[in-house]
Amino acid sequence: MKKVAIVGFGFMGRTHYGSWKKLKGAKVVAICDSNLAQLRNKVKGNHDTADDSTDFTGIAIYEDFAKMLAECPCDIVDVTLPTPLHPVMVKAALAAGKDVLSEKPMAVDTKTCDAMLACSRKAKGKLMIAQCLRFSEMHAYVKNLIDSGRCGKVISADFTRVSMTPGWGAQGGKSWFLDEAKSGGVALDLHIHDADLVNWWFGRPDAVSSRAHRRADGVMDHIATSYIYPDKVVSAVGNWGAVQPFVFEASFRVMFEKAVVVCDTRRSPTFMVYPEKGKPFTPRFRSDDPYLNEIKAFLAWTTGRTPKCPFPASEARDSVALVDAEKKSANTGKVVRT
Numbered sequence: 001m002k003k004v005a006i007v008g009f010g011f012m013g014r015t016h017y018g019s020w021k022k023l024k025g026a027k028v029v030a031i032c033d034s035n036l037a038q039l040r041n042k043v044k045g046n047h048d049t050a051d052d053s054t055d056f057t058g059i060a061i062y063e064d065f066a067k068m069l070a071e072c073p074c075d076i077v078d079v080t081l082p083t084p085l086h087p088v089m090v091k092a093a094l095a096a097g098k099d100v101l102s103e104k105p106m107a108v109d110t111k112t113c114d115a116m117l118a119c120s121r122k123a124k125g126k127l128m129i130a131q132c133l134r135f136s137e138m139h140a141y142v143k144n145l146i147d148s149g150r151c152g153k154v155i156s157a158d159f160t161r162v163s164m165t166p167g168w169g170a171q172g173g174k175s176w177f178l179d180e181a182k183s184g185g186v187a188l189d190l191h192i193h194d195a196d197l198v199n200w201w202f203g204r205p206d207a208v209s210s211r212a213h214r215r216a217d218g219v220m221d222h223i224a225t226s227y228i229y230p231d232k233v234v235s236a237v238g239n240w241g242a243v244q245p246f247v248f249e250a251s252f253r254v255m256f257e258k259a260v261v262v263c264d265t266r267r268s269p270t271f272m273v274y275p276e277k278g279k280p281f282t283p284r285f286r287s288d289d290p291y292l293n294e295i296k297a298f299l300a301w302t303t304g305r306t307p308k309c310p311f312p313a314s315e316a317r318d319s320v321a322l323v324d325a326e327k328k329s330a331n332t333g334k335v336v337r338t
């Protein structure tokens with residue numbers, strides 16, 4: 001039985017908590033949050049995944065991460081903290097010999113990701129970044145269609161991800177999400193999901209051309225990118241300025257030579273394949289809870305049931321690097337080689 005400590009018990013901490021609770025081979029033994037006053041409050045997020053149960057029987061509660069690391073006999077540290085805290089906490093947990101799962105984005109910039117990778121190479125413990133869509137069966141299905149060539153080549157792909165402004169994380173003051181130095185703005189925090197899909201499905205593009213909008217306070221709240229490939233047209237839009245009641249949209253359309261594949265979280269069914277021959281259909285997926293799948297996959301790797309890391313941290317780093325190139329392009333108005 002792996003003993004798990006979760007550090008950062010906000011929206012993602014509680015989402016991970018709900019997944020850990022469903023697994024037989026692991027037990028959450030500790031929770032650490034610097035703001036214990038909100039531990040029993042309901043949290044907000046842009047989707048309904050947080051486990052807000054308040055029965056922490058048998059779980060040690062800490063306010064201080066260093067104290068938790070020194071005292072708590074855990075095997076796994078699950079880092080669900082604001083992004084700028086990922087590197088320092090990940091490095092400390094690895095140095096203490098723990099296996100570490102850390103939320104996306106890996107860090108605020110590529111250089112910091114490289115330092116984390118260097119540290120993980122020397123560590124006894126394992127490091128995986130929780131880039132959740134890598135563990136979505138729907139997204140893996142598309143990856144398989146692309147790699148197998150079953151529907152011919154990809155002609156084009158378009159991605160859209162729109163969220164209400166992430167006002168959670170404010171804790172009485174300004175939300176850390178709305179400080180671009182901390183969150184990386186919409187490009188790094190939200191749109192990275194699609195940048196990572198682009199890298200995963202099509203390989204690194206040759207270059208990017210991006211345009212962005214900034215709020216009056218300077219925070220980037222919209223990015224539109226063309227990913228430049230020799231043989232296909234790929235683009236993505238990320239926005240987190242949607243006024244409520246609009247909460248969330250994640251959609252994509254991949255045009256193959258012999259099929260169109262569409263996902264739109266505002267529609268039912270969310271995912272459809274329109275083949276050239278035959279009727280449109282939605283494939284059957286066993287579980288499309290990517291958070292549960294990623295935690296399961298990480299646990300299988302730490303217990304040795306899966307020998308290879310299901311999502312190498314170097315690939316999480318590459319997606320931060322792609323977003324860095326997009327931000328550079330948006331800031332200079334120039335095409336940036338990746």
Ligand SMILES: NC(=O)c1ccc[n+]([C@@H]2O[C@H](COP(=O)([O-])OP(=O)(O)OC[C@H]3O[C@@H](n4cnc5c(N)ncnc54)[C@H](O)[C@@H]3O)[C@@H](O)[C@H]2O)c1
Binds near residue numbers: 010011083168
């Ligand atoms: N995979 C996804 O779909 C997804 C969705 C949302 C957020 N995220 C990522 O998850 C991470 C956390 O985001 P969130 O929405 O949960 O943020 P949040 O603000 O809701 O939660 C962060 C928690 O960390 C706590 N905290 C802050 N400093 C601390 C410290 N020094 N020690 C201990 N606790 C501390 C805060 O009190 C808060 O409870 C971010 O990196 C974000 O980008 C991922």
